[in-house]
Amino acid sequence: MAFLQGLDSHIVIVGCGISGIGAAQRLLNNGFHNVRILEATGRCGGRIRTGRLGDKIVEIGANWIHGPSQENPVFRLACQYNLLDEESMSEENQTQDIGGHPPFVPNWFSSSGKRLGLELTEPTTLLFKNILQQCQDFHTSGREPVPSVGQYIKSEALRHASEWRDDKATRDLRLAMMSMMLKLECSISGTHTMDEVGLGAFGMYRTLPGLDCTFPRGYEGLVSCMVKELPKDIVSYNKPVKCIHWNDSVLRAHASGRTFPVLVECENGESFPADHVIVTVPLGYLKKHQETLLSPPLPLNKVHSIQRMGFGTNNKIFLEFEQPFWDPDCEVIYFVWEDETVPVDVVPDMETFWMKKLFGFTVLRPVERYGHVLCGWIAGHESEHMESLSEAEVQHSMTQLIQRFTGNPTIFPKG
The missing domain is CATH 3.90.660.10 (Polyamine Oxidase; Chain A, domain 2)
Structure with a gap:
């Protein structure tokens, strides 16, 4: 998809889970500098969440890297940030094909x-x-x-x-x-x-090859490493999105004199004009709120696809x-x-x-x-x-x- 304003495009990412963070990283690394992440909660990471049971680290959310091999971008990032143990990164571990079912004893x-x-x-x-x-x-x-x-x-x-x-x-x-x-x-x-x-x-x-592995110091370590590479002010926390007005349904003038085809409206009344919006919310949230989250509504074929999919x-x-x-x-x-x-x-x-x-x-x-x-x-x-x-x-x-x-x-x- 061609970006209307090139590298000056204003891009809003809804959701600061690993997909939103990854999208922001990719955009910034390719020269886009007007990037904003809107996160509904006070934390980043989405369903990646590490907690504690007494003095033990436990994964409240995502648990394993499934298929930890070079085709897996999560595995590559974990290796890049040195977040895994030697056994998990070994060639032997990466080549095991378990078909999505670890051979647990x-x-x-x-x-x-x-x-x-x-x-x-x-x-x-x-x-x-x-x-x-x-x-x-x-x-x-x-x-x-x-x-x-x-x-x-x-x-x-x-x-x-x-x-x-x-x-x-x-x-x-x-x-x-x-x-x-x-x-x-x-x-x-x-x-x-x-x-x-x-x-x-x-x-x-x-399924990718590799024996499923975990993060010795917690899955959230991956999120922390990725967020540290982003500009400090790129994420706006506690900004639940009320409605994304797209397809020129609401044109908003900017101080630069430009108008924008998309307006992201938050629950607190703030709004963010954009050329492009990347929505990374969970499927369940989209199924429940897609009628009000987007104005105008998505085309029927997209709506039906969302309704048919399940998790x-x-x-x-x-x-x-x-x-x-x-x-x-x-x-x-x-x-x-x-x-x-x-x-x-x-x-x-x-x-x-x-x-x-x-x-x-x-x-x-x-x-x-x-x-x-x-x-x-x-x-x-x-x-x-x-x-x-x-x-x-x-x-x-x-x-x-x-x-x-x-x-x-x-x-x-x-x-």
Whole structure:
């Protein structure tokens, strides 16, 4: 797109997350000097947010660099700023192709308080991975038999189960494991249910090589390094945007005598004239506010695209323990509800059993950095319901859950 005023163009960026910061960096590095970022809150970084659990650093928002290799701009920046450890930057780490699913070492627990062994978990996990690969292959082969990924996985799981030679109890347990893996996919895909994820397009998502890695000193370190390279006055904080008047709908004269085709109006009454506006707000915000955020409204084809796209709620639950109840090499803990003998990824009685949507916990590693800390993952409407509860209520539910699945009533997280 040609810039109307060349390097003198006035450019407003809405949102100071990593996309907004990156856009500003790119513009400034290419000679554009009239750049302004408007941020609704008092901080930059968007969903990249590092917090503390006691004296431990934890990621409240974005957790990993997915596909840390040279094709990944986040990885390149992290290396440039020396924010990663040697192992994460190694050639060996960059060349591993994990297909979006890190090869975590798991511990499996069932709702009757039993540990599940490899003789049961390995063949079931392999079957699920094969079915998931079939879902991805429909992108190129076409002829998808059902509309959604969830429908396909459920039907294939039941079809395979009818051929198993296991006794009924074992067969039911393996199907319950498939339910857990469906919930895991909900967190990976950011959806309430895999029934909402289109089968034909599922394989379009491209994963980069590299074993997912974390920032030893926190993901926000990347944001801090990027912001330090910007002019000090480029970001205006606490400036929620009310409306972007575009397409010459409101022409605003400037002290220079120019008029501008775009006017960005803030909630506090301030306005910023611009030649171009880059909107970097989250999809969820755009879906909710696009009718009032833009005047005139976007063309119908754009509106329909925004409405069709989806990204649901994902939440984390951090728990710290004096001693681990998991194995020393464990990287993820899976919880299998034995009553889910038909593959399912939604909870019928959400207010009572919202915690059943939690597939389990990832183990924060290394121990020397984090101690004994788990991060629980829960997606969808159940995740949104959890947001309405107090921290004490959530901790109580998690304590009961862990005690039930481990069969150990003496396990309590730190208060």
